[in-house]
Amino acid sequence: MESIINLKNITFRYQDDETRPALSDLSLTVNKGEWVAIIGHNGSGKSTLAKTINGLLLPETGSISVGQLDLNEENIWAIRKMVGMVFQNPDNQFVGATVEDDVAFGMENQGVPRKEMIPRVEEALEQVRLTDFADKEPARLSGGQKQRVAIAGVLALRPDIIILDEATSMLDPEGRQEVISILKEIKEKYHLTVLSITHDIDEAANANRVLVMREGKLVDEGTPAQIFSEGPELVEKGLDLPFPEKLKQALKERGVLVPEKYLSEEGMVDWLWTSFLNK
């Protein structure tokens, strides 16, 4: 598979005198069309990692390449064109005074002519199902809606990669589900590469690959099934257990023999009814 993001031996420090760097000697490859989730404790360097990819933070050592381009002063804006980022706080990334202004902001920066902007704004809003909200102000939107506007702003730019920097962490469960399902749809439709940084299990469960970070290093890597079957150790790594895993733990405590391997919600239902019938 073709790789689209390459990080080699990245080290990053916020302050020169920091004893423990935020990222230390980190290497990472993301393939085209992949959905990669990065999980880890608070302060494990996940967000820092996301910001180094499009040059918002410049690493001390190591090299980064996105697409065919190496990240340097010259290419930085070309790379930012390829990478769309959605941040954590829905309020603080809303630049425009209305929904359509905000969606158009990125295109304005790239000098897209107005004639082309209008249909693209419309299309992007349709994709996140906010067409009726085009002229609303941010103060009148819910958190989930604001986050969808941010996604629409990214979509209108037609990037190759979307980075979600804890984009669902300030939303309620409903808003979270909504945002994730829209992202899944869009990813399939446009063959995007998604890099999501998260504490949320549902989001991580959607990924093709899960990376676990601790103290600025990658400590574990695998499919969600592999990672989630680790059970209680996961909690230490900064992630909650998925519901089927929690159920398994509870059953174990009550003396029920449960399978060792990870079961999705459906798998768990299957296992439950078969073992109940066999009794």
Place this chain on the structure above:
Amino acid sequence: MMNKLILGRYIPGDSLIHRLDPRAKLLTSFYFIGIIFFANNWQSYLLLGVFTLFCVYLSKVDFGFFLRGVRPLLWLILFTVALQILFTSGGRVYWEWGVFQVTEFGVQNGIFIFCRFVLIIFMSTLLTLTTPPLELSDAIEFILRPLNAIHFPVHEISLMLSIALRFVPTLMDETEKIMNAQRARGVDFSEGNLIQKMKAVIPLLIPLFVSSFNRADDLATAMEARGYQGGEGRTKYRVLHWHQKDTIAICVYAFLTFALIYLRD
């Protein structure tokens, strides 16, 4: 407290005045303040008064909003009018006491000043009530654009303005939340003398400053991630359209100017 503030509030509507181009409204509002000084007798004030009331009528905004617009400035108006009445000499003297005297000219001047204040406030309230803040900032950017020639940062100023306007409701909400949070911890914002009241504002202001800076930082990062590099090479999504009715509005003002000059003593 904040909901009563009528200054800078926008009342959505769909009247003729609402649909005028914001540039036309902004220019004419400033122009109105200029030409009001042409008026120096009761005929000219009557003309301006009727004209203002007609505009207010056209805007279909409840008249109460305009009266509330006058209220915060009421003391200033009364003070100025009182000074005019008490210290202007000339004409027939109605009443005298020491340095104070109420004269014919004084009373007349007082009434004129009162009218001038009220008309200016009505007109500027009309501008803000019928124009969304965003359109206003677009209009300001357009009008300032010639200043680009002397390297005045027009794009930056207009971006600043539109971000400031976009954050006003957010910061209002935030202020309310912080106030409530501090109240829940026992801070009293309304009791005590002046010094105590000022001290009570500290637990409100410090968190508000900190959070504004954090917001600014986040917003700057988000803007940069979306490819913002300053005004050069940037296109605009919002554009203003100048219609025939805007030209007509300008013509009406020209006519008003001539009428005023004619009516002047």
